Amino acid sequence: MSAIEQNHANSKPVQRTAIFIVLAATGFFLPKLLGGTSVAYSTLTTIAIFAVMCYGIDIVLSYLGEVSLGHTLFWAIGGYTAANLSVKYGLNGWSTAFATVALCIVAAGFLGAVTLRTREFVFSLVTYAAAVVGYEIAFNWDAIGGSDGIVGISALKLPFGVATFSGATQEDLWPVALTLLLLTLVFIARFRRSKLGTAALMVQMNPALAASLGIDPRKVRLAVFVLSAPITGLAGWLYAYQRAYVGPDMFETYFLVLMLTAVVLIGRRILIGPLIGTAILIAQQNLLSLGGDWNKIVLGSVLALVLIFWPAGLVGLFRNFGNVGLKAKE
Amino acid sequence: MNIAQQIVNGLVLGSGYACVALSWTILLGVARLVNFAHGQLYMLGAFVTWYAMTKAGLPYPLAILAAIIALGLLGALMQTAMMRLVMTQNLTSLMIVTLGFGYVLQGGSALIFGGNPQTLPGTLARAKVDLGSLWFTWQDVLVFAATLLLYGAVWLFTQRTRYGSVIRAVAEDPKLAELFGINAKLVYLFVFVFECAAVALGAALVAPRSPILTSMGFNEVIMTFVVVVLGGIGSITGALVAGLGLGLFIAFFGAFVAQAYTTAAAFALLLILLVIRPAGLAAK
Numbered sequence: 001m002s003a004i005e006q007n008h009a010n011s012k013p014v015q016r017t018a019i020f021i022v023l024a025a026t027g028f029f030l031p032k033l034l035g036g037t038s039v040a041y042s043t044l045t046t047i048a049i050f051a052v053m054c055y056g057i058d059i060v061l062s063y064l065g066e067v068s069l070g071h072t073l074f075w076a077i078g079g080y081t082a083a084n085l086s087v088k089y090g091l092n093g094w095s096t097a098f099a100t101v102a103l104c105i106v107a108a109g110f111l112g113a114v115t116l117r118t119r120e121f122v123f124s125l126v127t128y129a130a131a132v133v134g135y136e137i138a139f140n141w142d143a144i145g146g147s148d149g150i151v152g153i154s155a156l157k158l159p160f161g162v163a164t165f166s167g168a169t170q171e172d173l174w175p176v177a178l179t180l181l182l183l184t185l186v187f188i189a190r191f192r193r194s195k196l197g198t199a200a201l202m203v204q205m206n207p208a209l210a211a212s213l214g215i216d217p218r219k220v221r222l223a224v225f226v227l228s229a230p231i232t233g234l235a236g237w238l239y240a241y242q243r244a245y246v247g248p249d250m251f252e253t254y255f256l257v258l259m260l261t262a263v264v265l266i267g268r269r270i271l272i273g274p275l276i277g278t279a280i281l282i283a284q285q286n287l288l289s290l291g292g293d294w295n296k297i298v299l300g301s302v303l304a305l306v307l308i309f310w311p312a313g314l315v316g317l318f319r320n321f322g323n324v325g326l327k328a329k330e
Numbered sequence: 331m332n333i334a335q336q337i338v339n340g341l342v343l344g345s346g347y348a349c350v351a352l353s354w355t356i357l358l359g360v361a362r363l364v365n366f367a368h369g370q371l372y373m374l375g376a377f378v379t380w381y382a383m384t385k386a387g388l389p390y391p392l393a394i395l396a397a398i399i400a401l402g403l404l405g406a407l408m409q410t411a412m413m414r415l416v417m418t419q420n421l422t423s424l425m426i427v428t429l430g431f432g433y434v435l436q437g438g439s440a441l442i443f444g445g446n447p448q449t450l451p452g453t454l455a456r457a458k459v460d461l462g463s464l465w466f467t468w469q470d471v472l473v474f475a476a477t478l479l480l481y482g483a484v485w486l487f488t489q490r491t492r493y494g495s496v497i498r499a500v501a502e503d504p505k506l507a508e509l510f511g512i513n514a515k516l517v518y519l520f521v522f523v524f525e526c527a528a529v530a531l532g533a534a535l536v537a538p539r540s541p542i543l544t545s546m547g548f549n550e551v552i553m554t555f556v557v558v559v560l561g562g563i564g565s566i567t568g569a570l571v572a573g574l575g576l577g578l579f580i581a582f583f584g585a586f587v588a589q590a591y592t593t594a595a596a597f598a599l600l601l602i603l604l605v606i607r608p609a610g611l612a613a614k
Contacts, residue, residue, distance in 0.1 A: 067425045069366070114601050117608040121364050122563075124425050125555045126604065128366070132552045133597040140590040253548050257433045260426050296437025303430030307423045308411055 020182075027178050031171075041170040045242060047275075047282050048177035049235050052184045053255065054262040054274040056232025059188065061260070062268040063197055064224045065204030066120055070111065070127025071259055073134045074104045074229040076250040078236025080138065083150040083246040093158040093241070100237045101230040108229035112222040123221070135251035149247025156241040173242055180238060181275070184231055189271060191227070200224050201269075232259075254296070261303040267313025335464055336581045342470040344577020346536040348570050349477040350550075351557040352484065353528035359564020360488055361521040362501045363416065366425055367408070367432030369551030371526055374435055375401055375533030376542045377443045380450050390452060397530040405526025409519050416518050417504055432547060439544040450538040473535050480528075481570045488566065497521060552593055556600045 034040040057071045081100045085091040091099075111130055115123045139147050156167035156176065167173040191197045202210040203217040210217060240246045262277035281302075285295055310317045350372055357363050365371075375397045382393035408431055409416070415423050455469040488494035497517055500507045504514040557576055561568030576596060583595045 065422060067422055069425075069429070114604050118604055119563075121421055121425065122559065122604070122608075124364075124366075125559065126600070129552050129555050129597050129600065132549055133594045135549070136591065136593045253433060253436070257430065260429070264426065293437040293440040296440070297434050300430045300433030300435075300437065304411070304427045304434070307427050307430075308415065311423065 020186075024178070024182055027182070028175065031174055038170055041174050042242075043282065043286055045170055045174050045177045046286075047279050048174075048181040049239050049242060050258065050282060051262070051275040051278040052177075052180055052238075053232050053235035054259045054278050055184050055188055056228045056230075056235070057259040058263045058268075058274045059191060059197075059200075059228045059231075060224060061263050062270075062273075063192070063200040063204065064221060066221060067124045067260075068127045068225065068228070069124050069256060070130045071228070071232045072251050072253075072255045073107065073127075073131045074232040075236040075239075075255055076134060076138065076246075077103050077107060078233035078238075079240040079246040079250050080144055080150075081233075082237045082240040083153050084144055086153055087150055092164075093156045097234060097237055100233045104229035104233035105226055108226045109222075112225040116218050116222060131251055131256070135248055138251065139248045145246065145248075147248060149245060149249075151245050153240055153244045153246070156238075167241060170242070173238070177238060177242075180234060185271065185275075187231070192271070196220065196223055196227070254299075257299055257303060261299055261306075264306050264313055265302065267315035270313075270315060273313065273315070332463055336585050337578065338464055338466055339585075340578030340581035341474065341574060342466055342577070343581055344574035345470075345474040345477040346539070347553045347557050347576055348573025349473060349480065349536055350529065350532040351554040351561075351569055351573055352477075352480055352532065352566075353525040354554050354558050355561065355564060355566060355569040356484060356488070356528070357521060357525045358558060359566065360494075360497050360501060361518060362419070362564075363518070363522070364421065364425055364428065365522075365525065366429040366551075367435060367547075368529065368554060369547030369549070370432035370435040370439075371401060371404075371529045371547075372533045372537075372550050373542070373544060373547040374404070374439055375530035376450070376537035377439055377448075377544065378530070379534040379537065380448050380542065381443065383451055384448075390454070394531065394534040397534045398527045401530035402523045402527040405523040406519060408526075409522035413515060413518070417514065419504070436544060436547060443544055445544065447541040447543045449541050452538045455538040467539075469535075469538055476531075476535055477570075477573075480531075481566060485566050549593070553596060556596045559600055560603060 031040045031044050034044070053071075053075055056074060057068055060066055060068045060071075078100045081103055082093075082096040085096045085099055086093075111127060115126050118126075138144065144150075156165075156173065158165040158167075158176070165172075165176075167176055199210065199215050199220050202213070203215060203220050207217065210220075236250065239250075258278075258281060262274045262281055265277040265280065266273035281299065284298065289295060290298065306313060312319070354365065354368055357365055378397040378400045379393045382388045382396040383390065386393075386396075388396060408428075412424060412427055415427065452469065454472060455467055457468040458465050459468065459471070488497070496507075496512055497520075499510070500512060500514045500517045504518075507517075508514050553576065557569055557573045558564075560576060561570075561572035576599070579599065580592050580596060584592050587595070
């Protein structure tokens with residue numbers, strides 16, 4: 001299926017770029033279209049940030065077919081890096097973003113290398129354990145915030161030569177969140193067509209073929225995992241500026257369950273799937289909230305039930321209704 | 331610092347780890363299934379025991395029985411829902427689905443039992459045994475004895491009875507096992523119900539030692555992971571040795587290095603082992 005999409009996309013680069021620009025422009029004015037209130041801005045900014053967070057786990061789950069339960073670690077690395085470097089050393093947004101990417105690559109490279117020779121569920125188990133340990137360290141180590149976290153993170157500052165962008169309010173942060181989201185989408189689209197992306201899919205769908213082509217599934221896993229970490233990390237980086245606070249709650253299972261649900265809800269291997277999934281889930285929690293504990297039950301149930309009853313997500317469900325012939329390709 | 335006391339503490343801790351990890355070892359080793367709701371099941375087992383004792387006024391042994399029955403039923407429900415994924419051995423989806431179930435259990439438990447920390451009432455956990463400079467509680471003795479007994483019983487059942495080989499045959503190839511007249515679905519159901527019931531028993535025995543919280547499942551489960559991997563993924567004797575060994579390591583690390591970072595130390599141990607022996611200590 002991806003091969004067909006690939007040819008289709010490559011044949012019309014101009015059209016694709018045009019659509020992208022229209023979407024980006026519409027996105028920029030979307031909060032205005034929704035009334036321009038600060039609630040509209042903050043909700044959309046949150047959706048954009050959380051969607052980027054989900055895209056990190058998406059490339060591991062959708063294209064590699066493995067389950068990382070440790071992406072909250074990268075999410076927290078982003079938040080803690082932004083908070084610590086900007087509050088203690090007064091560094092600007094570029095420096096904290098760069099440090100986030102570097103630290104995420106180091107952490108993911110370490111975890112991936114350690115689990116390189118183990119079976120797939122050991123990888124999930126170790127990533128899960130890494131997040132628990134990350135929580136313990138963040139909670140106990142006072143130098144990086146301790147149990148109270150870090151409050152009063154100053155506004156995001158991104159100097160461009162002479163001018164400096166300053167994101168003090170939710171309205172100011174929206175263009176940054178949108179840009180980050182669009183860059184992530186471009187990155188994922190490129191990844192899907194890259195050598196690594198196709199190798200990952202092949203390892204997942206047809207391991208025998210991958211092996212015969214000399215592809216080492218373990219190295220592919222390591223590469224994809226390392227690539228995925230900075231995406232979720234940068235989302236955490238922006239989240240710290242949006243909330244002006246980071247604390248051990250960034251390790252909450254909520255974020256992990258949200259990431260996985262957003263990816264499987266619409267359907268794996270769909271470019272804008274995680275974005276729509278995130279939007280639906282955040283809309284439920286913000287607009288139709290049933291209270292914290294009920295929201296947990298809803299989110300967990302959606303995750304479990306989708307995989308049990310509609311493994312191909314909502315898209316698969318519509319396809320089944322609409323066109324039986326497409327079923328064979330799933 | 332008293333070395334002998336730390337050895338006692340280590341064995342006490344370790345038998346608790348081994349007791350809670352037994353069910354995961356069986357699930358993984360015998361049926362090759364995973365359950366990432368394990369931590370939340372442990373939490374629920376502890377809370378059902380607490381509820382049965384404080385609200386329903388049951389004595390401790392009956393409360394344990396109530397927890398075992400409640401979680402056994404829950405296990406049957408979960409397994410029935412996941413049956414198709416289990417029969418197709420879809421481990422990736424199973425991991426995520428059980429994680430989702432765990433999150434539902436956490437939210438549901440917070441609704442039913444409230445968000446406050448609770449302590450299981452009990453005289454055993456407060457009854458000290460003093461041996462000069464050494465001390466432990468009768469609850470510790472109970473956990474230690476029950477753990478050894480459980481491991482012995484499970485080992486005999488899986489290695490020395492026909493049922494054990496039936497379960498292993500299903501784990502090897504469920505479709506083939508069905509051709510030989512084995513009802514694979516029933517076997518999986520049995521193993522999963524046993525897993526949940528065993529977690530309930532472990533929780534009812536171990537939880538009286540410390541306060542319980544509905545959000546504790548996420549963190550509690552890490553020691554089980556370490557025990558299972560250290561023990562050689564599915565080896566029953568390996569898990570017992572690994573549990574006791576991990577308990578000793580944690581006791582000494584907590585006493586001499588840092589109490590706050592014991593989980594991190596256990597994780598470091600796990601990572602070192604994965605690099606040196608990816609298949610676990612027990613593997614040849």
